[in-house]
Amino acid sequence: xxxxxxxxxxxxxxxxxxxxxxxxxxxxxxxxxxxxxxxxxxxxxxxxxxxxxxxxxxxxxxxxxxxxxxxxxxxxxxxxxxxxxxxxxxxxxxxxxxxxxxxxxxxxxxxxxxxxxxxxxxxxxxxxxxxxxxxxxxxxxxxxxxxxxxxxxxxxxxxxxxxxxxxxxxxxxxxxxxxxxxxxxxxxxxxxxxxxxxxxxxxxxxxxxxxxxxxxx
Numbered sequence: 001x002x003x004x005x006x007x008x009x010x011x012x013x014x015x016x017x018x019x020x021x022x023x024x025x026x027x028x029x030x031x032x033x034x035x036x037x038x039x040x041x042x043x044x045x046x047x048x049x050x051x052x053x054x055x056x057x058x059x060x061x062x063x064x065x066x067x068x069x070x071x072x073x074x075x076x077x078x079x080x081x082x083x084x085x086x087x088x089x090x091x092x093x094x095x096x097x098x099x100x101x102x103x104x105x106x107x108x109x110x111x112x113x114x115x116x117x118x119x120x121x122x123x124x125x126x127x128x129x130x131x132x133x134x135x136x137x138x139x140x141x142x143x144x145x146x147x148x149x150x151x152x153x154x155x156x157x158x159x160x161x162x163x164x165x166x167x168x169x170x171x172x173x174x175x176x177x178x179x180x181x182x183x184x185x186x187x188x189x190x191x192x193x194x195x196x197x198x199x200x201x202x203x204x205x206x207x208x209x210x211x212x213x214x215x216x217x
Contacts, residue, residue, distance in 0.1 A: 004188070006108075006146075006178050006207035007049040008117060010041075015122050015176075017150055020044045045202040051144070051194050052173040056201040057163050064200035069193065072172075074105030074143050076190030076209060078183035081127065082112035088130040094137075105143045106190040110179030114148040117176075128154050134162045138169035144192070146174035146207070177207055186211045 008014065016022050023043035031037050046052070051072070054061025077100045081089065089109060094101065101107055109129075116122040126149040129137075134152075137145060145152070145166060152162045152173055166173055174192050189210040194203030 002211045002213060004180060004182060004209040004211060006180075006190075006209055007205070008114075008176055008178060010043065010048045010204065014048060015117060015150070016044065017046060018123060018155070020046060023047055043204070045197070045200055045204070046175075047204050049174070049176045049178070049192075049207050050202050050204045051192055052163065052167065052175065052202050053200065054167040054170070055199075057160060057167050061167060061201075063198075064194055064196075064203060065198050071143060072193050072205070073189065073191040075103065076106040076108060076183075076188050077101060077104040078108040078110050078179060078188075080181075080184050081109055084111055084127045086125045087127055089127050089133055090130055091133050091136045094133065101137070101140055101142070105141070106146060106174075106192075107137065107140075107142055107144075108146040108148075108174075108177060108179055108183065108190065110148055110177075110183065112148070112179075114176075114178050123150060124155055126150065126155075128152060129162045131161050131165060134165045138165060138171060142171050144172035144174055144190075146177045146190070146192070148177045148179045149175065151175060174205065174207060182211070183209055186213070186216055188212075 026040040029038040055063040113126045129152050153160045192205040192207040194205050
């Protein structure tokens, strides 16, 4: 069994959604002075690789404490969308993989956009799900949809239609993933465990793919 890290490192100066403050790290104690080290970390619940829950967009949506830990892990599949520059991810793009999606609980849409992590290009021009595609995906029994981009909606969206549609259908959204090409060749278990925060509408996750080397996709 191999463990593949799909998460970005949380650190000062990291990319965050426009308007969201970056994480702050403040030393509270040092080994030299206090005999132990401690630090205060202040950050948005949408920092780095994170999961969006229904209460992120929906007034009556469930928050993190409504879900058991099993809800954040399951059989995953990764779709290779590298080479795309902007535009919408259509049903036609994903239809050839419908049987694979049907067998999966987490769908990872891998555009390769994480190559721009840390540059201004990361915030603009990434491909997004069309509303039709989001509706089509809601007909599968998915626990979550993950992307290696900053959002499933366009950067200039003000009503976040894809977020709303997926979350209304109980499909979690995992954003800012790292998707190595290895995922395209093996079946895997996806795990994206959030911090156990009461009432949370989102949380950073340590996203991981568990790959059985003997089990090629």
